Amino acid sequence: MALSRKLLLIILDGVPERNFRRLFGNLEGWVKNGDARVWTHRAVLPSISGPCYASIHTGTPPQVHGVLANEIRFRIGLPDIFSEVTRAGGTTGAVTHTYWTEFFHRYPLDLVRDLEYDEPGAPITHGRFHSMTGYGHDNQMTPSDVDLFATLTMLTERFGIDYGILHTCTLDSMGHRFGHDCLAMDNACLHMDTMLAAFLPRWLKNGYEVIVTADHGQTDRGTHGGREDLQQDSALYWFGGGSGPPEGTVIDQLQLAPTILGRLGVPVPATMKARPFLA
Ligand SMILES: [Zn+2]
DSSP states (O other), X not given: XXXXXXXXXXXXXXXXXXXXXXXXXXXXXXXHTTSOEEEEEEOOSSOOXXXXXXXXXXXXXXXXXXXXXXXXXXXXXXXXXXXXXXXXXXXXXXXXXXXXXXXXXXXXXXXXXXXXXXXXXXXXXXXEEEOOTTOBTTBOOOXXXXXXXXXXXXXHHHHXXXXXXXXXXXXXXXXXXXXXXXXXXXXXXXXXXXXXHHHHHHHHHTTEEEEEEOSOOOOTTSOOSSSSHHHHEEEEEEESOSOOOOTTOEEEGGGHXXXXXXXXXXXXXXXXXXXXXXX
C-alpha cells in the first residue's frame, strides 16, 4: 500500500545551530533561493545522543521512553516512526549507528545478524548499520559520509522505501575531539555539506521530502548533555511542502515524529502528544 508521500530524515549528529548556519553553504543557499526553509530545533534533556534518538523517533521525552543515557539501551516498547509506517503498509530504511536498530527493531545486537538485514513487515524493513566499535577521543571510527549517503540512495532506488533515515556521527566525533572553534571543524563541516549536496537533488527528483538536522548541539569545548542553547539547539532544514511556522520559530524535538508521520499520511499514535510543525 502506497503512503501519501515519501520522506527522508538526515541526522548529522552533534551540529550546533551556529555551525549549520555559518558553514553549510549549500543548505543555506537552498534556503536563500527559496527552495528550503530553516528553523531552530531544540533537543530534549538530557541533550545526549541516545536519549535524543529515542525522542526524535518516539515523540516522547527521555523521562517517558526511559533512555536516559547512552549506556541505557533496550528495545523501546513505544510506537515510533518505523513501527507506525510499517503498520500502515509502508516500507522503511535505516542507514545509521547500531543504536537505532537496538532501540526500534531488536535488542541485544548481534553484529553478524544485524549489521545488514532486509525483513519485510518488520519495523525497519531495510537496515544498514555501523557500530563504531572502538570509538574514542583519538580513534574516530566513523564511516565516510559519502558511503552512507550512497547507501541511503541505494535503498530509495532499489527498494522504493517510503521513509528512510540516515544518521552519521562524524561531526559529533570531530567536535568531541577538536572542539568547534578550529580549522579542523570548519573543514569537516565543508566536507559534509559538499557530500550531502551531491545527493540531495537526486532524492528530491525521486519524489522525497527531506529534513536535514542534528540530534543536539555542542559547545566550543565539544560537550553536550545539559541545558544550554549551544548544547541543545541545531538547525532544521525542510525541503518539502506544507505550511510551516514563521522564521525564527524554535521547534521542540518531540514535534518531529508526529510531523513526519503526518507528512506520510500515517495515523499519529496517542503517545506522540506534541503538535506537528507542518500542516
Ligand atoms: Zn549525538
